[in-house]
Amino acid sequence: MSLTVMDFEVEDIRFPTSEQLDGSDAMNADPDYSAAYVVLRTDGPGGTDGPGREGHGFCFTIGRGNDVMAAAIEALRSHVVGRPAPRTAADLAALYRTLTHDSQLRWLGPEKGVMHMAAGAVVNAAWDLAAGLAGKPVWRFLAEMTPEELVSLVDFRYLTDALTPQEALGILRAAEPGRAERTERLLAEGYPAYTTSPGWLGYDDDKLVRLAEEAVADGFTQIKLKVGADLGDDVRRLALARRAVGPGIRIAVDANQRWDVAGAVEWMTALAPYDPYWIEEPTSPDDVLGHAAVRAGQPVKVATGEHIANRVVFKQLLQAGAVDFLQIDAARVAGVNENLAVLLLAAKYGVPVCPHAGGVGLCELVQHLSMFDYVAVSGSWEDRVIEYVDHLHEHFADPAVVKDGRYVTPRRPGFSARMLPASIAGHRYPQGPVWQARRTPEETD
């Protein structure tokens, strides 16, 4: 059955999370978790939510500017509407290239920032649609492709000094024999998670300790604390958390780009006695050489990636030996295709991928990428964990579920990207009831 993408709906959806200081860190004081959301609708049968009828995708933002993201997604409409619904690796490769290679839109990046994230939202919506048509969750849809199909999805431009298509093929072929066994194990055991829920900077000490203890009781073996606003506070909070969880639990810390190189070295040298597992985003996400200097200058392992703009910067972090962990984000780069390039680069360099999640919908998306990586790329979950934050999952039709410290492997078709219609209607900005109820009388006039 040949289907066509007939419609392209863009929504500005925002949640007033800043009211609870959920998500507060040293750089992001008051985020309102938001999604610039896109629905591709085909002429397929099955009602509005039949499989293959719709593909959903989104960019994650933290409030203001979500309208700019929505405008950027809108600018891609003509590349999608009227196109046959993507079903195969070839279709998805072609769409990705069309969206990222538009010779005029490319000027707005190239391949970074608003325009690139918008391409990612549309690419991910296309994957949701294609996997839905195949009746498989995205992780499995990917993991059942041949090595040749997977390589065809990647744009190797600017990568070949670090990874050639032939090398990528070699990595994927080497992982082929174990695919079936790992798929079974994944379905039975799920994928390792860690939790950031205890560690937001806006939480007081009691809440921090209580949530850290709960995390361990819930089966997590790694938690994460936000740091970087005040060294004395960080020492106190890290000591409290260490006392609460004991020596056997990993405590990662996250500075959200707060420091220059010298500051990162100094601060982490002071925190090192409390055995932090990694320091995340010590400095600018653009600073490859800075991350290498931070890694060389202090004893704590270095992680970054949630704000890395594209595969070219990921490539350099690996070439420069700048990081111990790569943190992909499902919605920052140009979707599944570009993240596949990053997974292959990480496998080549032997660096574990521990995705960024949280926000709204990021856990839902990124679990598919790590699970695919386990089955068909790196073939390992050693030293790999997906971030988990227990926020806003109730708004999704196929929410991420974590049990006993592990993501439960999704079985429903698609990318788990679909927000519930009532949640969309309620949180449209500014006209949805959640936002209308917050307007001041002056604004209402």
Next chain:
Amino acid sequence: MSLTVMDFEVEDIRFPTSEQLDGSDAMNADPDYSAAYVVLRTDGPGGTDGPGREGHGFCFTIGRGNDVMAAAIEALRSHVVGRPAPRTAADLAALYRTLTHDSQLRWLGPEKGVMHMAAGAVVNAAWDLAAGLAGKPVWRFLAEMTPEELVSLVDFRYLTDALTPQEALGILRAAEPGRAERTERLLAEGYPAYTTSPGWLGYDDDKLVRLAEEAVADGFTQIKLKVGADLGDDVRRLALARRAVGPGIRIAVDANQRWDVAGAVEWMTALAPYDPYWIEEPTSPDDVLGHAAVRAGQPVKVATGEHIANRVVFKQLLQAGAVDFLQIDAARVAGVNENLAVLLLAAKYGVPVCPHAGGVGLCELVQHLSMFDYVAVSGSWEDRVIEYVDHLHEHFADPAVVKDGRYVTPRRPGFSARMLPASIAGHRYPQGPVWQARRTPEETD
């Protein structure tokens, strides 16, 4: 007199330049030169174009997506309207930080792409306004600030491993004694230029030779050719150009990001016998390590910068010894303030700055930055040239003028950024008459 910014007008202005293949290169096949344009209007006297009444700024794009840029500028409105009109270094530093540090909007970059360019447009409009109020061209307004004021304009976050405020102060103080003499010389002689007009990829051989000969006759000592689509064509075109201009004229070549590292090395090794002066944008603008490898791997000097996202990437290009020339762009980073950081970094590392221009309005803006650099930062124009392309200057109230191969030093107050009202009205997209005349009958229905 205290003035307030009362109004903030955003325009989507496009020129149908793709019809002539002006601006065509190996990556940008059919650009329609465009400006997402902003006007800050104060409550000052003097009619709509009185000095200090308005500040004009813009982002440059090449067509599609100019509406996304306009939406991004619009997202900054609330940070500007109602604010006192900026007059001093302190005012301009505060505005720049407000626009680039908005904790929610920052997520859309950080400091790169659409949102960062939008901040640049507003920052540059504020400089146009402030210099207008001071009755000086921007280059002179800057060159008459104290070293301390200039240092206060820079955001040193993520720079201090390469350049501290104290080092920047030292560079500026060292240049102070010669300021008056260099100002006189600049006013008398203008600033060295080179021309790209002969070299667009869409031009045939006859046009290339004719324009190259004209460039030499007009007094230019450097021209530039686009390369990167076909090696055989590039060898033939470079040989023709070399024959036309003779051995004493510099011929730079520009690949507009076309190659991977190995391709750049191979291609430039083949072109080296024709003595190209520099290879510009051999690969991805994000690839610091790639540029370093290209520089090390072949004999031609390396230049890049027009697509460098921010000061952090410029810093690394210098730290890695990746470039022989830095090519700032007046409208890609966050305006005058961030370009001042780049000029100081370049001075620290002793790398000449040869700005990118052309497009629409880029020559007008960037001349001010190079002239300021000559007077008050590097103190030199040796090995420094500003790009010049003879397109679209007729749309500006104070157009860039090149005579005998040199930019004529601007004397009118402001940033030379002001587009003529008739040009704005004619080229508004899509409602202006230039675009209405191009609509197909279907579109008009």
